[in-house]
Amino acid sequence: MGGTAGCGVQAAMAIDIREDRVKMGIVSREGNVLFSRRYPWETSSVAGFLDALVLDIADFQRQAEGRWEYDRVGVSMGGWIDREAGMWLYTAKVHGFADPVPLRYLIERATGHPTFIDNDIHVSTLAENRFGIGQIYPNFTYYHIGRGIAVGVVSEGNLIRGAANYAGEYGGYLYDLGGQDGVCRLEEFASGRGMVRWARSLFEQYPHSVLRQADRVGALSPTKIFECAAENDSLATYIVHHVQRGIGLSVVNLLSFTNSEAIAFGGELAGLHGLLPVLTDFIEEHCAAPTRRSLNYIGSGRLDVHEEGMIGAAWLTWEGGGVPPCPGRTL
Structure with missing residues (x-):
């Protein structure tokens, strides 16, 4: 779905990482996916996944630049998530996963925006709870x-x-x-x-x-x-x-x-x-x-099964997933 966000429209960047793909989108506060792109999920190693994710974020932001405005990022991530600390604690889907990954920090650095993160199924459930x-x-x-x-x-x-x-x-x-x-x-x-x-x-x-x-x-x-x-x-x-x-x-x-x-x-x-x-x-x-x-x-x-993860991830940024922003982070 294309177009330009009008004056006063609130939107978030959403990243949904599950199954075998990474989906990124711009989602309005009303739960509408305004623009989205799909990328492969690199699972050969943790370093490979993080490198690919940063490149995918940069590509997505280039495509969205000038078309959509957003000031926050929500992330739906498969595996065990410490949402308060923003840590990715475990997944069996990425080879060699051993140590917790500071995923929120890395995505905030890549996007330049405050970021909220939660488990993918929790995020889908939150989307159904709010919009379904x-x-x-x-x-x-x-x-x-x-x-x-x-x-x-x-x-x-x-x-x-x-x-x-x-x-x-x-x-x-x-x-x-x-x-x-x-x-x-x-x-x-x-x-x-x-x-x-x-x-x-x-x-x-x-x-x-x-x-x-x-x-x-x-x-x-x-x-x-x-x-x-x-x-x-x-x-x-x-x-x-x-x-x-x-x-x-x-x-x-x-x-x-x-x-x-x-x-x-x-x-x-x-x-x-x-x-x-x-x-x-x-x-x-x-x-x-x-x-x-x-x-x-x-x-x-x-909700559309192909969009519910992005919708829920975006909603995290307004609800905060029940977690207040870290000191120094403002929304």
Whole structure:
């Protein structure tokens, strides 16, 4: 989306780093993405990531210069974040990550603007809370299905963060696949990466599966797995059955704990063929009566999955993520 911010329009630069990409945008205080660009996420090393990020920021600012005005930066970052200190504490996605990274300081130096940073799923949940499902239901659960699996829980309008700002890392939910696979983490077979890895590990048991041919030409993906399941491919059907059941059980257990009024599914894989209708039926069948009667909405989040991270990151700069600016930093 292009154009020029008018006089008095408040906007922020947003940086959303998740999945396999970095998205940067200019977002208005009303939650509209005015301009955006996408860059690859360099994961070969921490130094390589930081060098690439600085170059990407410079490129983005050159393109936005003279077109959009902003005076703050919000960052949505995958991994464990100390939002008060602005530190990136851990991620498994960048090779060789060992020591905390002062990400807020580095981005402030690169952009020249005060910066706020938080975990990516927390940021998406905050976006839904401010501009999406939270405007209707003050008690809701955001369930993200992408390359990983995570959740955000909002109670009476407030995001539950946990003691170390690490609440919601739900990919560790345990599920019994049976047989040789046994008990494993939900993310290992039901996330985007997990589905593809699991399919490859089963090729010898399903030598005639269409998925095997798809992998040979670089076309194996979660979308392909669900499409082939709809066409009764035996391996794809087996995988999709466990994905649906594993996510379904995790949702039912989660809702039994949160007693949410709504559950909103987000992430780039939440719209996989037939997934939401199956999950809806599973929830309605297996939730206890009080939990089910409290639940008024089961469905997709209200925001564009490709923009929610940028929208939430921008909103951090006005809400501050609950963290006051450091001394000497003004907004």
